Amino acid sequence: MSILNTSKKQYFDTVKTCPVQVWIDAVSDGNFKALRIGKRGNDKTDAEAYERLMDDYLSEFGISKEFEKVVKKRQQLGKVLIDYLYDVEKNRRLLNDINILRAELDSMNKQGGDSLIKVIALLVRQGINIDLQKDTIYKVEHIIRSLKDGN
Numbered sequence: 001m002s003i004l005n006t007s008k009k010q011y012f013d014t015v016k017t018c019p020v021q022v023w024i025d026a027v028s029d030g031n032f033k034a035l036r037i038g039k040r041g042n043d044k045t046d047a048e049a050y051e052r053l054m055d056d057y058l059s060e061f062g063i064s065k066e067f068e069k070v071v072k073k074r075q076q077l078g079k080v081l082i083d084y085l086y087d088v089e090k091n092r093r094l095l096n097d098i099n100i101l102r103a104e105l106d107s108m109n110k111q112g113g114d115s116l117i118k119v120i121a122l123l124v125r126q127g128i129n130i131d132l133q134k135d136t137i138y139k140v141e142h143i144i145r146s147l148k149d150g151n
Helices: 020-028 043-061 065-086 092-125 137-149
Strands: none
Touching: 020 043, 020 092, 020 137, 043 137, 065 092, 092 137
């Protein structure tokens, strides 16, 4: 077995095993090394573990409305970038549009990472005990969804 082999025992790569703090570090802060259970790994296997985790999250919980907004904003940015690439005169208005869309995306990404932390803080204030080091994303998502559904 290769050291680079990424088995589920080497990474937190499912929502049922990934602690909330590890999720925050990996998803919000981009620290994929946080997904390592031990010390073994490299940038490539860290990124692969992140992809598995995200695939598992999407298969378990689907895409949120907030993420759909981010995707639409990215599509807008892509269209403007293409327009700019094919614009012979390099229109300054297109550059302004690109900068505005990038700033909006940055803001949306920061809000997305902060929203989970804010929701957890609200849950804790309501008396729901959440241990960031031990409780998994699976558990916390189910708590959040059950409260949204009124169960």
